[in-house]
Amino acid sequence: MNSHRIPYAGILVTxxxxxxxxxxxxxxxxxxxxGLAQTRYVTTTVxxxxxxxxxxxxxxxxxxxxxxxxxxAQLKVTGDQFDPPEVxxxxxxxxxxxxxxxxxxxxxxxxxxxxxxRNIQKAQVFTPRNLDLVRLIGxxxxxxxxxxxxxxxxTDQQVADYVGQHASLGDTPVAAxxxxxxxxxxxxxxxxxxxxxxxxxxxxxxFRQGLRLKQEVDLTV
Amino acid sequence: MPIRLNLDRMLLERRMTLTELAERVDLTLANLSILKTxxxxxxxxxxxxxxxxxxxxxxxDLLEYVDEPASGTSAIPxxxx
Numbered sequence: 001m002n003s004h005r006i007p008y009a010g011i012l013v014t015x016x017x018x019x020x021x022x023x024x025x026x027x028x029x030x031x032x033x034x035g036l037a038q039t040r041y042v043t044t045t046v047x048x049x050x051x052x053x054x055x056x057x058x059x060x061x062x063x064x065x066x067x068x069x070x071x072x073a074q075l076k077v078t079g080d081q082f083d084p085p086e087v088x089x090x091x092x093x094x095x096x097x098x099x100x101x102x103x104x105x106x107x108x109x110x111x112x113x114x115x116x117x118r119n120i121q122k123a124q125v126f127t128p129r130n131l132d133l134v135r136l137i138g139x140x141x142x143x144x145x146x147x148x149x150x151x152x153x154x155t156d157q158q159v160a161d162y163v164g165q166h167a168s169l170g171d172t173p174v175a176a177x178x179x180x181x182x183x184x185x186x187x188x189x190x191x192x193x194x195x196x197x198x199x200x201x202x203x204x205x206x207f208r209q210g211l212r213l214k215q216e217v218d219l220t221v
Numbered sequence: 222m223p224i225r226l227n228l229d230r231m232l233l234e235r236r237m238t239l240t241e242l243a244e245r246v247d248l249t250l251a252n253l254s255i256l257k258t259x260x261x262x263x264x265x266x267x268x269x270x271x272x273x274x275x276x277x278x279x280x281x282d283l284l285e286y287v288d289e290p291a292s293g294t295s296a297i298p299x300x301x302x
Contacts, residue, residue, distance in 0.1 A: 219263070
């Protein structure tokens with residue numbers, strides 16, 4: 001039996017254990033806090049196409065604060081406590097949806113890493129369980145990298161619909177200028193997260209080889 | 222596994238128990254059981270040397286090649302020199 005201690009594994013177990021508790025509490029508190037501080041200044045961005053001139057025309061809107069920024073005439077709708085309730089709840093729902101996905105993903109990954117480090121601490125490195133954990137971590141990262149932009153695109157479009165109906169540029173509703181291009185969806189994919197997930201899946205294959213070699217060694221007398 | 226270790230036969234001939242052999246060759250009982258039940262994937266020369274020394278026999282006395290067809294019929298006895 002291999003009883004060699006793995007250094008620093010205990011520290012990582014404690015860190016990931018604390019992280020998952022904090023994330024779980026944050027996730028459960030999300031509907032109540034709604035990231036209260038966040039909704040004051042979190043923004044949902046909808047893109048306007050090239051016909052939208054910047055920034056000379058008059059802009060009328062029900063939202064209490066609408067600002068223009070960027071070279072692409074991005075219209076930002078900011079949730080604020082002085083907003084009409086419709087805008088505030090819309091932005092709040094968008095923020096909660098996006099934050100919930102993020103917290104859930106981080107909780108899942110920290111939980112899987114906590115279990116992985118606990119096994120390492122017991123000097124159980126190349127085991128079928130650890131192989132499954134590494135695969136799960138990789139799959140989670142890949143899936144989250146794809147789901148997050150979908151959720152963000154959906155929430156952005158909801159805000160775009162609202163702004164389109166309630167904001168006008170002179171006599172023209174803003175809806176006429178909103179660009180619902182799919183390019184914004186693909187631009188939202190977190191490439192780093194996606195690639196890290198693929199790398200973890202590759203490392204799982206390495207683990208599989210390691211497991212096979214260990215089994216060979218274990219049965220060599 | 223086509224290669225078999227006839228440890229139980231040699232133990233019987235030498236009137237030795239598995240526990241006694243384990244102590245003599247400095248192997249755990251668990252590992253020796255793996256050998257005895259033919260679950261081992263490989264054997265080190267040092268282990269084979271220790272077994273032959275303690276059982277006072279040749280490697281050919283311990284190791285046997287058994288041709289096992291798919292239908293699982295009986296083994297072909299090895300030719301002794």
